[in-house]
Amino acid sequence: MNDMIEAVRLVLAWDVLIAIMASAVYGLVVGSLPGLSATMATALLVPVTFYLSPIAAIATIITASAMAIFSGDIPGCLLRIPGTPASAAYTDEAYAMTRKGQAELALGAGLWFSAIGGIVGTISLVVMAPMLAEMALSFSTYEYFWLAFLGLMCATLVARSSPIKAIASMLLGLLFACIGMENPAGTPRFVFGVTNLLGGIEPIPALVGVFAVSEVMRAMVTAAPPKLPDRKFGSILKGQWGLTKKYQWQMWRGNIVGIIIGVLPGAGADMAAWVSYAMSKKWSKEPEKFGTGHVEGLVEAGASNNASLASGWVPALLFGIPGDTITAIAIGVLYMKGLNPGPTLFTERASSMYALYIIFVLANIIMIPLGIAMIRLASRILRAPRSSVMPVIILLCAVGAFATGANLFSVFLVGVFGCVGYVMERNGYPVAALVLGIVMGSMVEQNFITSLIKSDGNPLPFIERPVSAVLASLTLGALLWPAGVWVFNRMQRRRAAA
Amino acid sequence: MQLSDRITGLFLAGLGLAAAWGGSRLPAVPGQDVGPAAFPMLIGGGLILCGVMIAFGIGHSFEVPEEAEDERHSSAYGLRxxxxxxxxxxxxxxxxxxxxxxxxxxxxxxxxxxxxxxxxxxxxxxxxxxxxxxxxxxxxxxxxxxxxxxxxxx
Structure with a gap:
């Protein structure tokens, strides 16, 4: 109880409340601008969190990401351009509703069910995390190695790209993580005489580069999105209670699927939305209405993507394994603020954990009034020309990278990673897998080498303990799954040809 | 900047080879079988394997087609x-x-x-x-x- 009272006191501090409000507005604006993803919004916030208290820093990440995921629905609905990849699954449906004159209903459903999804996801975090934390206390380096490896493999499995390219991206990220002296012997590795590389590649310049700079690079060579027609909106929340009652089952299914996908290391809000929208269509009583402006899929997928956001924090807080790219950034912030992820976080820093839960709930509650205001302002904000937004972003990338260590080499690294991210995306290599490799590289290596030293080079102890055996088979299954699918598809094609 | 899978695959295989070779030249930790060389060599091996598979077009059928660059302009436009x-x-x-x-x-x-x-x-x-x-x-x-x-x- 004392921990709970302490948590409320932590959240009600003026700096935390200001951080929540400011990051909410920031998240709503950035998420609503086409091409600027929730991950990018969060990555650009990291340098600012350096200067905030631990709880205020985490509050900015939680609030900005939740708001950005919702407000990504706004340009998707009004312009048919998803603001964030998490909205892409149901953009066509929402836009079809706008064309039918139901923009208010579509945007209201996005807002209402996002808030519900966020709160249900938070409840899952509150219930699941302490239970898993007790179990995780008995984990050794073998289990941690397999967990981290499984996380990396899941990231490659869920990528909407070739699994081989996703694995290659992940390996490239791990290779970047090898740079520097953070290795078992403290030997400089792959530094090529550059002193600035001795400390290794920091995840923040890499994240800002691949998510923000590469986006500006893409804007340089693609046509600007169309202008939003001027329009006034009616009541945003009208009819939402009716939809909640009518599509109760779909809403809960979306929440549960979102939670499961969020907990899965490496899979995030965008995957949750795609899976939930597909499930909604498959099991709908009116599947023929999908694609013509039917709200059912929006209810399920909107709830799902926000539910996954909160549950994505479960592996991040417990094992330091990111649930998605946003929690990958959050892990960096947690370490920076002395809240090192791990099961002991729930016993030794219980008040901070309760504070985190309260922030999640608070962020999803204030999402409703702020979201309504954002929808009403959308026609003005969405009219901001790309030529005025992107230059400010490139400037923020430079200053943000510099702020992380007052080192201009970080600015150079941001540029390099921008190029790497741009080339990779243009050629079908998922950058999320690269980022997860960079973030988790030292953890995977540390647990791998420690386990090998403990076992005296013998691979058997890696699979002897029951939990590590289960995790090992899941990881190998994830590794071999694409090969199985490929062989199956090939055999089917041959059979069809014959 | 779209490149063929053959080029990107071979680049990755080359990078993997360089990583494995560079890793193998790292000094060992006295008294221990595993040292700083193990992980880069493992990654290098993985990259070589993936690079060769990509170069041979394995897994290409899983890919979603990329959005095309603005084609009204010359190829030099891409340099922007x-x-x-x-x-x-x-x-x-x-x-x-x-x-x-x-x-x-x-x-x-x-x-x-x-x-x-x-x-x-x-x-x-x-x-x-x-x-x-x-x-x-x-x-x-x-x-x-x-x-x-x-x-x-x-």
Whole structure:
């Protein structure tokens, strides 16, 4: 109880409340601008969190990401351009509703069910995390190695790209993580005489580069999105209670699927939305209405993507394994603020954990009034020309990278990673897998080498303990799954040809 | 900048080979079988395998087609993508000499004009954005942004 009272006191501090409000507005604006993803919004916030208290820093990440995921629905609905990849699954449906004159209903459903999804996801975090934390206390380096490896493999499995390219991206990220002296012997590795590389590649310049700079690079060579027609909106929340009652089952299914996908290391809000929208269509009583402006899929997928956001924090807080790219950034912030992820976080820093839960709930509650205001302002904000937004972003990338260590080499690294991210995306290599490799590289290596030293080079102890055996088979299954699918598809094609 | 799978695959295989070779030359830890070489060699091996498979087109059927670049323009138009990293490089090299205000103004103006902004938008943006960013980062967050030849007026 004392921990709970302490948590409320932590959240009600003026700096935390200001951080929540400011990051909410920031998240709503950035998420609503086409091409600027929730991950990018969060990555650009990291340098600012350096200067905030631990709880205020985490509050900015939680609030900005939740708001950005919702407000990504706004340009998707009004312009048919998803603001964030998490909205892409149901953009066509929402836009079809706008064309039918139901923009208010579509945007209201996005807002209402996002808030519900966020709160249900938070409840899952509150219930699941302490239970898993007790179990995780008995984990050794073998289990941690397999967990981290499984996380990396899941990231490659869920990528909407070739699994081989996703694995290659992940390996490239791990290779970047090898740079520097953070290795078992403290030997400089792959530094090529550059002193600035001795400390290794920091995840923040890499994240800002691949998510923000590469986006500006893409804007340089693609046509600007169309202008939003001027329009006034009616009541945003009208009819939402009716939809909640009518599509109760779909809403809960979306929440549960979102939670499961969020907990899965490496899979995030965008995957949750795609899976939930597909499930909604498959099991709908009116599947023929999908694609013509039917709200059912929006209810399920909107709830799902926000539910996954909160549950994505479960592996991040417990094992330091990111649930998605946003929690990958959050892990960096947690370490920076002395809240090192791990099961002991729930016993030794219980008040901070309760504070985190309260922030999640608070962020999803204030999402409703702020979201309504954002929808009403959308026609003005969405009219901001790309030529005025992107230059400010490139400037923020430079200053943000510099702020992380007052080192201009970080600015150079941001540029390099921008190029790497741009080339990779243009050629079908998922950058999320690269980022997860960079973030988790030292953890995977540390647990791998420690386990090998403990076992005296013998691979058997890696699979002897029951939990590590289960995790090992899941990881190998994830590794071999694409090969199985490929062989199956090939055999089917041959059979069809014959 | 779209390249064929053969080129990217072979590049990755080459990188993997270099990583494994570089890793194998790292000094061992006395008295231990595993040292700093193990992980890079493992990654290198994985990259070689993936690179060769990509070069042979394995897994290509899983891919979603990429959105095409603006085809109304020549292929040299694609080089515009290099402007943002170029501006970041310029920032890293020039900010200590010119100062934050001038460097930031140049970056914002160049990027805005390259994205098709008219001078009546680019010029106020190039003046306003550095002042705003300086106020937030240097004044509020105490980030030591260089003064150079034009210090901020506060």
């Amino acid at each position: 993508a290099l402007l943002p990293p170029g501006l970041l490089l310029f920032y890293a090299l020039a900010v200590d000499h010119l100062g934050f205000m001038l460097t930031a103004a140049f970056i914002v103006a160049s990027a805005a004009l390259a994205l098709g902004a008219k001078p009546k938008l680019a010029v106020p943006l190039a003046i306003g954005a550095p002042i705003f960013v300086h106020a937030v980062f240097a004044k509020l967050l105490r980030v030591p942004l260089a003064d150079g030849i034009l210090p901020a007026f506060w």
